[in-house]
Amino acid sequence: MLELDNVVRRFGDRCVVDHVSFRVDEGRMTGFVGGNGAGKTTTMRMIMGVLALSGGEIRWNGTPVTAADRRGFGYMPEERGLYPKQTVLGQLVYLGRLRGLTARAAERSASDLIDRLSLTEKRTERLESLSLGNQQRVQIAAALIGEPHLLVLDEPFSGLDPHAVDSMAELLREHTDRGVPVLFSSHQLELVERLCDDLVIQAAGRTLARGTADSLRRRGRVRHRLVTGGPTDWVRGVKGVDVITSENGTALLELATDDVADRLLAEALRRGPVREFAEIVPSVADVFREMTAA
Numbered sequence: 148m149l150e151l152d153n154v155v156r157r158f159g160d161r162c163v164v165d166h167v168s169f170r171v172d173e174g175r176m177t178g179f180v181g182g183n184g185a186g187k188t189t190t191m192r193m194i195m196g197v198l199a200l201s202g203g204e205i206r207w208n209g210t211p212v213t214a215a216d217r218r219g220f221g222y223m224p225e226e227r228g229l230y231p232k233q234t235v236l237g238q239l240v241y242l243g244r245l246r247g248l249t250a251r252a253a254e255r256s257a258s259d260l261i262d263r264l265s266l267t268e269k270r271t272e273r274l275e276s277l278s279l280g281n282q283q284r285v286q287i288a289a290a291l292i293g294e295p296h297l298l299v300l301d302e303p304f305s306g307l308d309p310h311a312v313d314s315m316a317e318l319l320r321e322h323t324d325r326g327v328p329v330l331f332s333s334h335q336l337e338l339v340e341r342l343c344d345d346l347v348i349q350a351a352g353r354t355l356a357r358g359t360a361d362s363l364r365r366r367g368r369v370r371h372r373l374v375t376g377g378p379t380d381w382v383r384g385v386k387g388v389d390v391i392t393s394e395n396g397t398a399l400l401e402l403a404t405d406d407v408a409d410r411l412l413a414e415a416l417r418r419g420p421v422r423e424f425a426e427i428v429p430s431v432a433d434v435f436r437e438m439t440a441a
């Protein structure tokens with residue numbers, strides 16, 4: 148388990164990571180989300196020891212993380228940095244060897260990842276000759292080779308086509324199924340909602356919220372949609388109803404209390420047919436927008 152305990156990073160007198168605490172538990176896929184400049188990359192760099200902490204502590208399985216622990220972590224940095232002149236296979240085998248695999252195991256593991264990420268035909272090509280999306284796939288393989296104990300991935304899904312997103316998601320899920328904790332940052336909130344067990348929402352260096360997607364959705368404002376056979380303007384007169392929109396027989400509403408729903412529905416039925424009356428639970432993207440707009 149990876150634990151961040153009041154982690155701080157300052158650049159001069161600017162505090163860009165401000166007492167951040169969260170955990171990435173065994174076998175959990177944890178999404179790290181936040182607007183541009185929220186401090187995600189800086190936090191990941193501190194986890195990997197690329198940047199020093201200005202305060203706080205990072206622990207791996209209960210004790211302060213060491214350089215030896217970090218050699219067992221798979222990392223996909225923001226500044227992608229592989230060797231442009233090396234071949235795809237050569238590069239991955241080299242990284243596998245650095246992570247302690249035998250030549251044979253490194254070759255097997257590299258070939259497996261190359262196939263899984265649909266790079267089979269590119270295996271002997273130099274990295275610089277690949278498209279950006281394919282270079283990104285090699286970066287993913289580079290983070291995954293050598294059976295890492297933890298994965299720290301900075302925007303691993305950016306620039307991938309939908310097939311590559313699916314392959315990547317499947318590979319990550321296999322890691323969590325084996326108990327590996329996975330932390331990844333992303334701006335693709337629908338994807339994060341679909342894939343993640345836990346989320347950490349970051350804004351301006353601080354953690355605004357963390358928890359399961361469900362627990363975060365419950366923090367958002369629940370709305371109701373009413374669809375009738377006729378106009379819905381009358382809803383504006385119902386006590387406890389806040390009308391977000393009302394047009395063409397469809398109204399989007401926020402209700403002050405649960406009993407308002409009963410009264411509203413009774414009134415709608417009295418006026419004519421009701422085609423739909425449904426509770427709309429917000430998505431993680433809605434909650435994120437609400438939280439970060441404040």
Ligand SMILES: Nc1ncnc2c1ncn2[C@@H]1O[C@H](COP(=O)(O)OP(=O)(O)OP(=O)(O)O)[C@@H](O)[C@H]1O
Binds near residue numbers: 163185186187
């Ligand atoms: N080496 C540095 N020196 C000074 N300021 C820095 C340095 N690295 C990062 N920062 C600042 O720290 C803040 C957080 O940056 P960071 O890259 O961690 O954000 P992020 O959440 O990853 O953003 P994005 O989603 O845009 O990648 C930014 O304001 C950035 O300008």
